[in-house]
Amino acid sequence: MASTGHLCLVMQRLPGESLEKLWPHLTEGEKLAVCTRLKNAFNFLRNLPSPGFYGGIGRTPLPHHFFWDSAKSPAICGPFNSEAELNAGIVRKLRQQSKENGGYMNQKVEFYERHLDDVLSGHDSVFSHSDLQRKNVLVHRHAGAIISVAIVDWEDAGWYPSYWEYCLEFATALWVDDWPKRLEDAIAPWPCEAAVFRMLYQELYF
Template identity: 60%
Template sequence: MYRILSTGHLCLVMERLQGETLEMLWPGLEEKEKSLVCTELKKAIDTLRELPAPGFYGGVGRTCIPYHLFWDPERKKEICGPFDSETEFNAGLVKKLRANDEMNGGYITSKAEFCERNLDTMLSKHAPVFTHSDLQRKNILVRRRSESAFEVALIDWETAGWYPSYWEYSIKVATMHWVDDWPRRLEQVVESWPSEAAVLRMLYQDLWF
């Protein structure tokens, strides 16, 4: 993406990727094929993790965290970020809880107070890593090269940025539908953080609504 300074036009260079979404393909794949796809996905995620961390938690270019749980209509930095530490990241979640609590007549005051006391203990010591942040099968394109080879590509980078290392796995586990073997397969793709996922599951509904 770049802007032509003389005219102000914003140009976005895109590439058309061939393939089908993993969401469409998954029910018809054999176990061996699923393993092959997951192996390629893991390579892609591992490549993201090799990017050197810039020392903050936030969007690309040290912008607000693009995930909707950190959205605030006034774009308050204490809620939206970027954050210099995981403690500030956690405080942003708590402040969003407080804001939702105030808008809805105090229905989650006790939960907000609990998180103020404990969230920094439950979620700590996680370095920022570059994260896709929406690793759903509908955002994964797959192209079959042969009976034993697949190409994969990630799309929909709207919420990508620098998040704590648990985020990629935990935010998907906290929000996914447990209807097939994808939760188990996800553990083959990204490092699993089940305790952190349980914490996010506890927070998600009250942060979103």
């Protein structure tokens, strides 16, 4: 059948409860079981062949708001052919934000321009969910057993540097319970990159 050009969204109702709601009531064994299921899911995603760029599906701009630009400039939004181009896009966004606020951050932007490639380089393009909050994980339990673990809300998914998934959650986590520690059971930690990314996130959103 020939394509009509219409975009269709296929949705499915999944059983389960939000991990955000369940987490305080789970046993240590249940938490490990959930994180193991998540690890298997992310291992599958990481094994998807990279298309050789950093961007959204179909070589579109990166969908995460970290790369949002009102003018939709590819130099900020992507897609990017290399990690160095992606880093340059982050610097451009910082410079744009500084300019819009009277140049308050010009000196720090120059710092990032000089050094960002030194600390954020050598990371493969991998498929990432890009919003791994507990509210986006559904856990189906029955008779005390974990039946299934599903990840929902894929609107920010795309091809990001391999550190992205962990570092984004590191930067946005509230750090009020053991979730950040347990997260390392699900996705590989990138502690050095996380420290740099937390700085960048703070520059853009605080």
